[in-house]
Amino acid sequence: MLKTLDAVRDVSTQATRALAAIALATLALAASSLPAFAAFPDKPIEVVVGYSAGGGTDVLARVVGKYLERELGEDASVVVKNQPGAGGQIGFTRVATAKADGYTLGTFNLPAAMAMTYDRKAAYDVDSFDYLANVVHDPNTLVVGKQSPYHTLDDLIEAARAQPGSLSVALSALGGNDHFSALLLAAATDTQFNLIPFNGASMARTALLGGHVAVGTMALSQTIGFDDELRVLAVLDDKRSPFAPDVPTAKEQGYAIEMGSYRGFVAPKGLPDEIKTRLRAAFAALADNTALRDELAAQGNALDIRVGDDYRALAKVQSETAKALWQQHPWK
């Protein structure tokens, strides 16, 4: 490059030649990148995960990435890049502001990612992404220890009404699906609970197992494997979960509460159409992939593929729910 500059300074004919060469090179680059759309992907696709390696979302991204590679063709390679921090916000922000060329995707957690746009300053909102596909849905539950006197949702609510604010409810964190479940429960039953935000879901569950708190609200996957220690009172979904077919929904027990965590994949807003279609088709094909379904089930995750506009609609609804809860019960 320096040599080219010297040439420009010294001889004008050489300068034109050099300029022409640069122009040609640019053209060639542009030309070569045009058919690249057809050949997408021609380099590794980076999936930004806003959490540390080894966490639930990280493992999900790696498992789904493996199947996505197969759907995108034999040359495709999906690489997970961990950008932990601020409860995932650093990762979401990075995806929202990345170049929309299809080579930077990100995992997306609802409703947490949307809650962050209300309870703090965020550099993105619900419209900052091209929604590819939701992949798993993990409904929340209301759960008590095996020795607890509460056997149904009504037992629990009766106790809460007798002494409003006395029942302690363990949550994994503020501003997530656990927290929202507790807020929705309190609103639907017109009573109060004493919310205890722990440092993560497993700490909340341990406090419940040890009898240090009365109730817990956690994702269904967190209760799997603890059948002898925990009693799930209700699943907060519109239908029973295949993972816990004997547990009634809250709706069946007369309280229309639905809350849970959704994890999927998004891209920065403005993907080229061909690439967007290509990626969405690849995700759509995963819906019928029994190997993926089984692999996720072993981790306690239910496959729930919702592609494109369906996923965007889901994000909008989740965003509105988070907004309404934030306005009614600001938590900070």
Next chain:
Amino acid sequence: MYGNLIDALPAVLSLGNLAAVVIGVIAGICVGALPGLSATMAISVLIPFTFGMDPLVALGMMAGIYNGAMYGGSIPAVLLRIPGTPAAVATSFDGYPMAQQGRGGYALQVAVVSSAIGGIVSALVLMLLAPPLAKVTLLFGPTEIFWVAVFGMSAIVFLLGGDVLKGLISAAFGVFVSLVGADTITGAERYTFGHLELLDGINIVVLLVGLYALPPAIGLLEEVRDFDTQNTGRLNTTSIWKAMPGMLRYWKTWVRSSVIGVFVGILPGAGGSMAAFLSYNEARRASRNPEEWGKGEPEGVAASETSNNADTAAALIPALTLGIPGTAVAAVMLGGLLIHGLQPGPMLFRDNPGIVFGFMWQFLFAAVLLIFLGGALATNSFAQVLRLPRPLLGAIIIALVFIGVYSINGRLFDVYLMLGFGLIGYFMDKLKFPLPPVVLGLILGGFAEQNLRLALRIGGGDWSILAASPTAKILIAMILLVVLAPLFSRWLRARKTSRAAA
């Protein structure tokens, strides 16, 4: 259940699985010994590759890395006073003075034997007592953990060093650092100045590396002429097999520190550094010559290293049975299990005994291997590092530290933060402020604060909840005993002397 333990053995003894443990231990010692690189990082790097591996190969490597790194951290702690891992801070108290006296080789041998013993005890406890100890873990709610943190703070008195005021300022600085980030209970942002990178708080490795690794590295660059190389450069190593019988006199410390390490391991959310601090302090308190501690007492190295390795396998008890990622390493390991569809929880032992019990055997093998790989090979080769020209060594350390800190979260912000701590550490060093209280303040301060507030919140603001459970009452009694016993004995002594005078 013990039948399952035996059934799992043949698979572990296969060549591939054994090789995985050996490679893991060697890799662990190396990353542990390199300041800035940690076991967490090494295992995170491994995670993507574990997909294609047999579960036991992946887990064997992880077990090896975890055990190896816990010992590896002591190598630079002894030789350079730069703890390779947070858990090796207490090792440097006596290890470095020993190195200065030309007994560095012996300090490393004590460290490796103690590490192996702690690791073996811990692995055996994990194999034989995991389910009952998981019940003990459940006794510790926020209230009880708060009292454990208070108990740990009794250690701070010694760590304050000669100048109590400076020591307290250091400790307060550590507590201040623990405050940074979003408060998990109210969501309020504390000292984050709008930086997202600070919302989750400051990673202890960033602080530790800044305070402990940068100033000595700068020191290596400042004094181009050799400073005390004639002592530290000479390790005076005799064969580890000859040195071992002489170490048997530390058996009491080994036993005590193993128990402490295992206990801290099963506590949800504690970690190896807390184990090392507690056991160092207890060993010193039990010693007949406590005034020698901090000046090169091998028993101090033994106490710290036994318990930080005794913490490793024990920390997996709450991790495997309750799914609690007690430490950063345990969290990454749980991810390694999850990738293979192994959900932590009580059912894990029933559904996948082959792998779970195999993993436990691998912990045991890794601990035993430490003596051979760490004692016979690594210790001597790492000691050669000291023969490097000092400026080169300083530069290498600084480069490693940059890589290590950057890779924690993959961002430069942490590197700048580390440089800031380095500057603070440099001046603390020159102004003779002690560093250990900073680390203790960060670990215990955050621990105590969060759990106290959780406990009070559960109790609806009623302070009596702090003494409500039997476990809490026992802990309070222990704290009173520890704090009041020296006062009482001093009073008795004073009375005796005044009587004698009269």
